[in-house]
Amino acid sequence: MLRAAAAQAHGLITLDQLRIAGVSSSTVADWCRAGRLCRQVRGVYAVPELLDRWSLLAAMCRSTPGAVASHRAAARLWGLDGVEADVVELSVPRQTRLSTAVVHRSNDLADVDVTEVDAIPCTDLTRTLVDLGAVVDLDVVERAVESALRQRLTTVSRLQWRLSGLARRGRRGPAALRAVLECRPLRAPPTESQLETMFLQCLRAAGVEEPVRQHPVRLPDGRVVRLDDAYPEAMVFIELDGWTAHRSQQAFHYDRRRQNQVVLLGWQPLRFTWADVVGQPGRVAGEVAAMLRRRAVVVPRAASP
Numbered sequence: 001m002l003r004a005a006a007a008q009a010h011g012l013i014t015l016d017q018l019r020i021a022g023v024s025s026s027t028v029a030d031w032c033r034a035g036r037l038c039r040q041v042r043g044v045y046a047v048p049e050l051l052d053r054w055s056l057l058a059a060m061c062r063s064t065p066g067a068v069a070s071h072r073a074a075a076r077l078w079g080l081d082g083v084e085a086d087v088v089e090l091s092v093p094r095q096t097r098l099s100t101a102v103v104h105r106s107n108d109l110a111d112v113d114v115t116e117v118d119a120i121p122c123t124d125l126t127r128t129l130v131d132l133g134a135v136v137d138l139d140v141v142e143r144a145v146e147s148a149l150r151q152r153l154t155t156v157s158r159l160q161w162r163l164s165g166l167a168r169r170g171r172r173g174p175a176a177l178r179a180v181l182e183c184r185p186l187r188a189p190p191t192e193s194q195l196e197t198m199f200l201q202c203l204r205a206a207g208v209e210e211p212v213r214q215h216p217v218r219l220p221d222g223r224v225v226r227l228d229d230a231y232p233e234a235m236v237f238i239e240l241d242g243w244t245a246h247r248s249q250q251a252f253h254y255d256r257r258r259q260n261q262v263v264l265l266g267w268q269p270l271r272f273t274w275a276d277v278v279g280q281p282g283r284v285a286g287e288v289a290a291m292l293r294r295r296a297v298v299v300p301r302a303a304s305p
Contacts, residue, residue, distance in 0.1 A: 001021065002017065002018070002021055002023075003047060003050075005017060006046070006047045006050050007047075007050055008119065009058065009062075009119055010050075010051070010052050010054050010055040010058040010059075010118075010119070010120075011046045011047050011048075011049075011050030011051040011052065011055050012040065012044055012045070012046050012055060012058055012059055012062065013037070013044075013045050013046070013047065014043055014044050014045070014062060015028070015043045015044070015045070016043070018045070028045070032045070035048065040055065040056065040059035040063075041059050041060060041063045042063055043063050044059045044062050044063045046059070053086070054077070054118060054120060056088055057069055057073055057077075057088050057120060058119070058120045060088055060090060060101050061090065061120055061121050064090065064092060064096060065093075065096070066092055066093045066096065067090045067091070067092045067096070067121070068090065068091050068092075068109065068114055068121040068122055068123055069089065069090060069117075069120055069121065069122040069123070070089060070090060070091035070104060070122070070123045070127075070128065070131055071089045071091070071102070071104065071123075071128070071131050071132060071134065071135050072085050072087050072089050072102075072132070072135055072136065073087060073088060073089040073090070073122075074089075074117075074122045074123045074128040074131075075128055075129075075132055075144055077117040077118060077120060077122050078117060078122075078125055078128060078148070078153065079147075079151075080128075080143075080144040080147045080148060081143040081144060081146065081147035081194040081197065082136075082139070082140040082141075082142075082143030082144050082147070082194065082197075083132075083136065083140060083144060087102055088101040088102065089101065089102040089103075089104070089135070090102070090103055090104070091103075091104045091105075091106050091109060091123065091131075092104070092105055092106075093105070093106075093107060094106065094107050102135075104131070104134075108166065109123070109127070112124065112127075112162075113126075113127035113162075114127075125148055125153045125154050126154045126158055126159055126162045127162065127166075129141070129144060129145055129148060129154070129159060129177055130159070130162055130163055130166050130173055130174055130177055131173045132144055132173060132176070132177070133172055133173045133174070133175065133176020133177055133179075133180075134171075134172040134173035134176070138176055138179060138180060139198075139201050141176050141177060141180050142180045142183075142184075142197060142201065143194055143197045143198070145159070145177070145180055145181075145184075146190050146191045146194075146197045147190075147194065147197075149190035150190040150191065150192065156181065156184070159177065159181060160181065163177055163178060163181075183204075185210070185213070188213050189213050189214045191213065192228055193240070193242055195240050195242045195274055195277060196228060196229065196240055198277050198278065198281075199229070199238070199240055199272065199277050199284070200229075201281075202277060202281030202282075202284055202285050203284075203285050203288060205281065205285070206281075206282065206285030206286070206289070208285050208288055208289050208292075209231075209292070211229040211230050211231050211236075211237075211238060212229070212230050212231070212232060213228070213229060214226045214227070214228065215227045215229075215230035215232055215237070217230075217262055217265065217267070219261050219262075219265075220261075220265075225258055225261075225262065227262065227267075228240065230267075231292060231295075234268075234291075234292050234295035234296065235265075235266055235267045235268060235295065236267070236268050236269075236270065236288075236291050236292060236295055237262065237267055237268075237269055237270075238269070238270050238271075238272065238288070239255075239259065239269055239270070239271045239272075240271075240272055240273075240277070241271060241272070241273045241274070242273075242274050268291065268295060270287060270288060270291055272284050
């Protein structure tokens with residue numbers, strides 16, 4: 001029974017659970033010496049073979065009253081793009097003393113701000129994005145926002161609503177999120193991948209006009225295809241090839257046929273890989289700018305649905 005409970009809680013079992021099950025303190029000590037249990041934090045033990053990447057974070061939450069995973073830890077729990085640091089980061093009531101994690105003391109976590117992700121108390125997705133800018137730069141916040149919108153975990157209007165209630169002078173998280181939302185084109189769809197978000201960021205950093213997202217083009221046979229990123233006036237579109245861009249041979253061939261049909265209408269493509277955008281963003285932005293200058297002549301207007 002205890003093992004089953006631990007298996008559903010990232011390998012963890014509390015001292016209270018052990019006592020309720022009739023396990024004495026001396027037996028717990030014997031099990032620890034034998035390697036059947038290991039102490040994680042005060043009052044929380046683990047079955048070693050059941051531990052996973054979230055065990056320490058879950059243990060800290062279980063051992064600290066009122067603690068919830070937040071900021072980078074919450075962003076990783078939610079599976080958002082851009083947040084790489086694997087850090088135990090918690091929001092706790094102001095009077096709580098804790099020194100074994102990255103701690104943010106706050107008394108303004110409302111019920112609407114707290115949920116559970118994978119059985120770990122955690123700030124909800126919207127509050128996570130409001131807080132995130134306090135510990136990461138604007139580019140990372142933008143990647144996380146686009147990822148959340150893409151997964152339909154929140155909406156721009158909900159972010160703006162919660163932002164209005166949490167903004168304070170000198171509070172970096174809300175200020176960062178507001179900057180990201182103000183920079184975002186009105187009613188633009190989410191980017192389709194982290195690579196696309198990073199591509200747009202490299203253009204912005206170089207002062208290159210951002211393309212239109214998900215631009216529709218009607219083919220001669222009447223079908224409408226959408227170009228991920230396009231400059232309709234110049235009839236230039238961008239293809240971004242990530243590691244998982246083509247999950248099947250059928251998708252690979254479809255993308256090539258679609259590109260050929262769009263090119264036959266007079267559009268000019270540019271293709272970039274993850275290595276291009278991440279490793280040489282300046283070159284990528286320069287090539288886009290050069291293509292736009294070259295196409296700055298009178299061209300047939302793109303067909304629209």
